[in-house]
Amino acid sequence: MLRSRSRAKKTWNVFLVLLVAGLIFFPFSAEESLNAVAVPLAEVIKVPLTVVSLIKQKLDAGREVVQGLINLHDQNQALADELIRVKIEENRLKEIAASVDRYRVLFDFQQQCPYSTIVAQVIGRAPTNWHRSVVIAKGKRDGVIAGMGVITPSGVVGRVLKVNRTFSVIQLILDRNNAITAVVQRTRDEGIIQGTDTGQVVMKYLPPLSSVETGDVVVTSGLDNRFPKGMIIGIINQVEKKTVTPFKSATLTPHADFSKLEEVVVLLETTSSDERDGECFMQYKDERERGT
Amino acid sequence: MKFLVYGGVALLIIPLQVVVIHQFAIMGIIPDAILLMVCLVGLWRGKLEAVVFGLVLGFLQDLLSGTLVWVNLVTKPLVGLAGGVLGRTAISLTSWMIPILITGISLVSGLLVFLLLQTTSSEMDGAQVFLGTILPQALYDGAFGAIVLLTAFRFFPTLHRSVWNP
Numbered sequence: 001m002l003r004s005r006s007r008a009k010k011t012w013n014v015f016l017v018l019l020v021a022g023l024i025f026f027p028f029s030a031e032e033s034l035n036a037v038a039v040p041l042a043e044v045i046k047v048p049l050t051v052v053s054l055i056k057q058k059l060d061a062g063r064e065v066v067q068g069l070i071n072l073h074d075q076n077q078a079l080a081d082e083l084i085r086v087k088i089e090e091n092r093l094k095e096i097a098a099s100v101d102r103y104r105v106l107f108d109f110q111q112q113c114p115y116s117t118i119v120a121q122v123i124g125r126a127p128t129n130w131h132r133s134v135v136i137a138k139g140k141r142d143g144v145i146a147g148m149g150v151i152t153p154s155g156v157v158g159r160v161l162k163v164n165r166t167f168s169v170i171q172l173i174l175d176r177n178n179a180i181t182a183v184v185q186r187t188r189d190e191g192i193i194q195g196t197d198t199g200q201v202v203m204k205y206l207p208p209l210s211s212v213e214t215g216d217v218v219v220t221s222g223l224d225n226r227f228p229k230g231m232i233i234g235i236i237n238q239v240e241k242k243t244v245t246p247f248k249s250a251t252l253t254p255h256a257d258f259s260k261l262e263e264v265v266v267l268l269e270t271t272s273s274d275e276r277d278g279e280c281f282m283q284y285k286d287e288r289e290r291g292t
Numbered sequence: 293m294k295f296l297v298y299g300g301v302a303l304l305i306i307p308l309q310v311v312v313i314h315q316f317a318i319m320g321i322i323p324d325a326i327l328l329m330v331c332l333v334g335l336w337r338g339k340l341e342a343v344v345f346g347l348v349l350g351f352l353q354d355l356l357s358g359t360l361v362w363v364n365l366v367t368k369p370l371v372g373l374a375g376g377v378l379g380r381t382a383i384s385l386t387s388w389m390i391p392i393l394i395t396g397i398s399l400v401s402g403l404l405v406f407l408l409l410q411t412t413s414s415e416m417d418g419a420q421v422f423l424g425t426i427l428p429q430a431l432y433d434g435a436f437g438a439i440v441l442l443t444a445f446r447f448f449p450t451l452h453r454s455v456w457n458p
Contacts, residue, residue, distance in 0.1 A: 127324075
């Protein structure tokens, strides 16, 4: 048994030696014969090789695309975050720019006004439906006293009703309890400006023979100590003559925009030495009418 | 602790009423969150707490409103009292009855304010004030109360149980 196994092993060894020797000493002249077999074989091999190569290329390309998409998603997310941040910043800057514009107008207005004034920010509105008022962030410590007139570059706003140390309540001209002596600029007819329950502004006690008409400008008369003479209150849009009273009355469109009150000017004093009452106001009115 | 909570609520509700609530104005009418708060305190916590709370909130409200007459100082404790009495006597107080109660209380409160202001303010047209201010305000207060309650119950379900199963 052992002997036969040893013989088979020897036979295999001889076969291997002959095979190696044959390969080593195979004549180069047989290359052509080998090529004749190799070429068609290579053509056959080429097909799966090409297919596999193509698949690999496609897979590589696909992986790149996927990687690109992942990167793109990350970039997109980062850009979206950045866009939100920029938009918030833009809104903030727009708000600041709008505030600067408003303050510039108020500053110019203050510079041109011959009266001592103080700019106050509106921090709140009437907490009930019964009164038309706003709360401003200036009080006693800023020199505000009850009764002082409150204006904007657009027109008369109202008067200081209550004063605390750091804030004050302004009664608007829309309030029914407010009353300002006024004069129609064209006809010089005097009357009293009052608010109504519906939030309108009316000019009462106009002379029965007054020739006031729609479009006339109403300004402060300067008879009370709150407002200097000539400050714009509003423009008449309707004239009435009720039978129960001998006086005429007129409904006004206020010149100041009460829906957008953000800053107001408190008139700390209404007397000036250079007699330019209402001049700053009229200049703003003219500029506004010219659309500048 | 209770005083701190009421103080905190007062410090929160007043700025809300003066600054934020105007965003919810419909046709120039704003809801009275202070009335709503006092009324709810009355319904849930009883008349004594509501009257004191109403007194404080009414005072603060008048401090910031454009009138020299302290109408809210008078009406808000009464609102709290009404809320407290109704909360105790109403047998089946369902969640949908609360806005109706608030509407009713706001209506009565508005009429009281009108009567108080009538003595000091000039030329108030009763019908115009009722139709233009009191009624819309009462309806809005009721609707606002319903929205606030539904929102509160949605986010705090235990609040609902504690109110109707005290």
